[in-house]
Amino acid sequence: MPDAGLPRPTPRPSRKPFGKTLKVGVVDVIYDAGPKLSWFDHLESQLVFKQYAAIMPQVVKVWCKQLGCDVTYKTFYSQCDLFTLMPDDLDVLFVTCCTQESHLAYGLSRYYQKKGTVTVLGGPHAHCFPNDAQRFFDVVVGPCNKDLVEQILRDEPRGGVYLESPPPTHFPGVEERMEDIIEALFYFGKPMIASTIPIYASVGCPYTCNFCVDYNSKYRTVDTDALEADLRYINTHHPDATIGFHDANFAVRFDETMDVLERVDNKNGYGMGITMSVLNTEERIMRLKNSGCRYVQCGIESLSGFHGKQGRSRKLGLDQARQGAQDFFENLSSVFEMTQCNIIFGLEDDMGTDLVDQYVEFVESGAAGIINMCIPTPFAQTPLYDTLVREERLLPMPFLFYRDSYLSVIPKHYDARTYYQHMITILKSSTSNRAIYNRLASPRLGGKRKFPFHRCAGELTMRLVDRFQFMPTCQRILDAFDEPDMAAFYAGKSKRLPKFFRRELEERIERLDGLVESDEIEYPHFESERVSPPQGLRVV
Ligand code: B12
Numbered sequence: 231m232p233d234a235g236l237p238r239p240t241p242r243p244s245r246k247p248f249g250k251t252l253k254v255g256v257v258d259v260i261y262d263a264g265p266k267l268s269w270f271d272h273l274e275s276q277l278v279f280k281q282y283a284a285i286m287p288q289v290v291k292v293w294c295k296q297l298g299c300d301v302t303y304k305t306f307y308s309q310c311d312l313f314t315l316m317p318d319d320l321d322v323l324f325v326t327c328c329t330q331e332s333h334l335a336y337g338l339s340r341y342y343q344k345k346g347t348v349t350v351l352g353g354p355h356a357h358c359f360p361n362d363a364q365r366f367f368d369v370v371v372g373p374c375n376k377d378l379v380e381q382i383l384r385d386e387p388r389g390g391v392y393l394e395s396p397p398p399t400h401f402p403g404v405e406e407r408m409e410d411i412i413e414a415l416f417y418f419g420k421p422m423i424a425s426t427i428p429i430y431a432s433v434g435c436p437y438t439c440n441f442c443v444d445y446n447s448k449y450r451t452v453d454t455d456a457l458e459a460d461l462r463y464i465n466t467h468h469p470d471a472t473i474g475f476h477d478a479n480f481a482v483r484f485d486e487t488m489d490v491l492e493r494v495d496n497k498n499g500y501g502m503g504i505t506m507s508v509l510n511t512e513e514r515i516m517r518l519k520n521s522g523c524r525y526v527q528c529g530i531e532s533l534s535g536f537h538g539k540q541g542r543s544r545k546l547g548l549d550q551a552r553q554g555a556q557d558f559f560e561n562l563s564s565v566f567e568m569t570q571c572n573i574i575f576g577l578e579d580d581m582g583t584d585l586v587d588q589y590v591e592f593v594e595s596g597a598a599g600i601i602n603m604c605i606p607t608p609f610a611q612t613p614l615y616d617t618l619v620r621e622e623r624l625l626p627m628p629f630l631f632y633r634d635s636y637l638s639v640i641p642k643h644y645d646a647r648t649y650y651q652h653m654i655t656i657l658k659s660s661t662s663n664r665a666i667y668n669r670l671a672s673p674r675l676g677g678k679r680k681f682p683f684h685r686c687a688g689e690l691t692m693r694l695v696d697r698f699q700f701m702p703t704c705q706r707i708l709d710a711f712d713e714p715d716m717a718a719f720y721a722g723k724s725k726r727l728p729k730f731f732r733r734e735l736e737e738r739i740e741r742l743d744g745l746v747e748s749d750e751i752e753y754p755h756f757e758s759e760r761v762s763p764p765q766g767l768r769v770v
């Protein structure tokens with residue numbers, strides 16, 4: 231059952247419930263490109279990371295405005311000095327960030343605390359590592375609705391408290407968020423080729439992948455009337471913009487979501503992430519295409535556990551799994567302009583060189599478009615994190631290394647040096663002559679390119695990033711294994727951060743001098759293993 235029956239809060243008239251007009255800031259700290267930016271970093275920040283703006287900070291901004299506050303909302307993607315984004319005289323500052331940017335969020339919080347502002351952290355990092363964040367913020371929030379925001383604005387709590395509420399049953403629509411969408415995602419007030427308008431058709435996910443924060447979330451489609459209103463608004467006012475569905479897993483209730491897109495006769499292009507098992511018929515794939523879908527992202531996660539993603543109970547041999555993935559993506563990328571395949575190399579079932587060979591074959595076959603190769607990251611509040619703590623395979627890496635290229639865990643079946651060697655082999659294959667030829671040559675010449683060359687720009691960029699950013703960083707880390715402190719750290723014999731990482735840590739936090747001590751970032755407060763974690767609530 232969709233939750234169309236859930237009560238919608240009655241809109242409240244604008245008022246001043248806090249005795250005065252509170253000055254409030256909302257900052258989405260998206261990306262730290264480091265202290266010195268090359269021209270490529272500038273370009274990447276503008277075209278890629280700017281587009282990572284989240285929906286929830288915009289929602290919080292709308293709520294604060296409805297509560298009569300004077301609110302400034304900004305995103306930070308390394309486009310300027312973080313400390314000049316906001317007015318200086320804020321009463322309350324809301325910040326959100328992923329774990330890899332938490333050092334910047336911490337610095338920003340201290341900067342405003344010194345001015346007397348109450349600082350609040352919500353979002354992915356607050357969800358995963360509240361204990362660590364409580365050292366730097368006055369308030370850290372988990373699930374959060376408008377009443378909780380109102381409570382924080384009224385009480386202005388301090389001292390690192392943790393607060394949570396039931397999640398919202400309704401999100402402000404695109405029309406209410408539009409000025410923030412323009413601020414965050416458009417260029418000079420207009421949508422450009424990279425611009426998206428982010429919306430939800432659902433929140434949560436009914437699947438239970440052990441590395442994912444959504445493994446135990448409750449899946450809910452948003453009110454179909456609200457989705458319809460959003461789509462009609464976008465089609466009428468911004469027909470050239472691309473819609474970005476920020477659902478953890480799009481259209482799990484496939485017919486229900488498609489019915490809305492079809493009812494609206496959606497003409498805007500859209501992109502989303504979806505589970506392979508949902509796309510199990512040709513009819514579904516064509517329904518997606520005909521409703522405007524241009525970009526599809528699917529997670530294989532691992533060829534070792536591939537059968538699960540396809541909704542099969544029988545475990546496949548690696549060769550069969552690779553062939554299955556290849557067939558699936560070949561079909562997909564002949565229909566959609568842009569496809570992305572997410573792989574996490576080094577999950578618990580991954581082992582041996584056969585797996586690496588199969589990934590190389592898969593990548594070079596040119597079947598998938600963008601290959602998003604990830605390193606397992608130990609986000610807390612997940613079963614994988616609990617296992618890593620229990621088995622003492624969680625390395626004491628500072629959170630700013632919870633990003634591409636940096637391994638913060640001891641993989642179950644690879645030592646770190648071998649792991650990096652394999653990762654480099656796979657990354658190299660994504661820009662090998664064979665991969666480029668298979669992917670970009672037209673079918674006339676034996677390749678698999680179905681769309682005009684200029685439509686492959688996104689994919690080419692990602693492959694160049696792999697070759698010239700991701701892979702060289704992996705190579706530098708691999709080379710550093712010759713330093714004894716590095717080898718000892720990755721063997722779990724020393725907890726001291728190797729000099730190689732300390733140098734980068736110091737470079738990155740130099741900008742936070744006088745706000746955070748390097749020790750505070752170097753030694754995060756990790757969450758402990760949960761003894762009886764909440765069970766998955768599978769609602770499909
Ligand atoms: C949509 C999405 C994206 C989109 C949009 C970015 C975004 N931040 O939303 C795109 C594709 C761009 C993206 C990119 C990335 N993502 Co992402 N993404 C998600 C996803 C699937 C949904 C987020 C969402 O909107 N959920 C729905 C909302 C309603 O639920 P919620 O997030 O649980 O929020 C509740 C509370 O946390 C709170 N809340 C949330 N935000 C805020 C903000 C404030 C101010 C307050 C007060 C409260 C509050 O209220 C909500 C309602 O109760 C999540 C998975 C997940 N479930 O969160 C991953 C997730 C957030 N992504 C993740 C990661 C790692 C990334 C990348 C770093 C990947 C990469 N290597 O490039 C980038 C970086 C993005 C960035 N800098 O923000 C991780 C973050 C883990 C972490 N602790 O850091 C997650 C959790 C997935 C995972 N691995 O488990 N992502």
Ligand code: SF4
Pocket residue numbers: 435436437438439442443444445478479505529
């Ligand atoms: S299917 Fe995707 S969103 Fe759902 S639990 Fe697995 S990884 Fe997370």
